[in-house]
Amino acid sequence: MMLFILDESLDEIASDPKHEVYPKLIDEITALARARNAGRAVVFLESPKIYSYLSKAQELSIHTKSVFSFLNRQRSFKLEILKSVNVAVRITALESQISAATIGDRYELRVPVSKIPYDLFNSPVLLAENLSDAKAYIIFTRMALAAGVTGFPPIGLSAELRGGGGSTIATEYIASKNKGDRLVLCVLDSDVRYPDGPSNAWSQAIKLHDANHPSALTSSEIIDVYSIENLFPLSCLPDLKPYKVDENAAFALSKDLPVLHEHAKQPYWRYIRLKNGVSCGDLRDSGELGKFWSKHKLAFDNFSSKKCKTPPDACKHDCARNPRFRENTLQAFVERYEEAPAAELKSLHAGIPAHIAGHFDSLARVIASWMCFGKSVSGVAAA
Known part of the structure; x- marks a missing residue:
């Protein structure tokens, strides 16, 4: 699975159970934990605070919290992976639509937490x-x-x-x-x-x-x-x-x-x-194909198919060369x-x-x- 970055902008939502997007965040965090546990996702927690908020969320199961506890402990390791990949998905609270951006050498797909597609974590x-x-x-x-x-x-x-x-x-x-x-x-x-x-x-x-x-x-x-x-x-x-x-x-x-x-x-x-x-027909082609391959015709004199016993210039067929x-x-x-x-x-x-x-x-x-x-x-x- 592609690397998922949980943007630090999610802290505000995770810290406030009354936030209008909080239920959606909880649902997606649960789905992402399942994907990570099934081995279908790499997850990087950008913020060092988000786990502390999630650990207090009554809506999350013990299993989901344990997955994010593990992810929190692996932040430095995942940061090294983040430096290596050239494509990643950023889950964020700052965008209104799914978009893309280039960050240094990395191409990021930016997905608002409120608009995560159903099968994104597959x-x-x-x-x-x-x-x-x-x-x-x-x-x-x-x-x-x-x-x-x-x-x-x-x-x-x-x-x-x-x-x-x-x-x-x-x-x-x-x-x-x-x-x-x-x-x-x-x-x-x-x-x-x-x-x-x-x-x-x-x-x-x-x-x-x-x-x-x-x-x-x-x-x-x-x-x-x-x-x-x-x-x-x-x-x-x-x-x-x-x-x-x-x-x-x-x-x-x-x-x-x-x-x-x-x-x-x-x-x-x-x-x-x-x-x-490469055929005899390629070598005598009147267009760009022939112009290119005719430069190399001598390289193909050392081999011809059983049907072709003539030099490339003399053959009127399409024998393999x-x-x-x-x-x-x-x-x-x-x-x-x-x-x-x-x-x-x-x-x-x-x-x-x-x-x-x-x-x-x-x-x-x-x-x-x-x-x-x-x-x-x-x-x-x-x-």
Whole structure:
């Protein structure tokens, strides 16, 4: 769950049982205590006084008071977490509407205590184009956490993972935004084939909707590579089921891996369609796609599909000019690493191509901030 800050402005309400918002505060404090006890929330008490007021509230159960007693004792520890996360929710008495603000390097969602949505304290939704993508993004985040990447809070992850069904993801994201009762982070493939190229239609639809109908409770991230597979460390491939159970696939991979490693050293790696390949058609395209890939055509002379035995300039077809991932590589990656221990994930992180490592870690940092703490997702230890 995202980090919740109980703003010091709540002191005035908590100290006065006759305050008109006091009953609402008591209800939300009880709900937040349940969420914290279930491992779905990180809570920071900004004021050192609020617990003293809550401890005297006759309306609160002993259990709720004990949760806030624990939170009060952890204020200094949570302050360190607050310094690390780049997204947080501030529950406040100073705002009249849900809004957002940037505080230093942190993006804060400001929610008036009188207008807390019903499901705000539930686990946030991580929405991706399919469920395997969502699971892989969690694995990526665990890899960065295991590797000790700077700027990460000492957390676990709690999220409800959803797959939007490819191009229908825009419809689901907009529906979630319109409902307005839940934190939702949407992460999408870009399908961008060359620098400054257009992203896919559904990513554009989501970004346009965000620009015209902003919501503090939802956010979208378009990855800065063609697809999620471009973020994979190549060192994982030999351990995936398709290559372990099929001798022909394993043999082909042994020949393909050196070629893939050479391509992965180049900035154009982020634009390769790893499930389709850079094709002869790409290299002779008359537009921006062709202008970009023709600069690199010599790099693709060292490999061609069985159908293509001619130089790129001479071929009139769309033969693949680099080794391709199998269609089920993503599912196999999730199956292999969803329960992997931190030490194994740390070693995977070391194999990420250098020119995408920064984006990989930045994306993982965003996901960690939205999904932080609480119950572990696939073996992450809760803080």
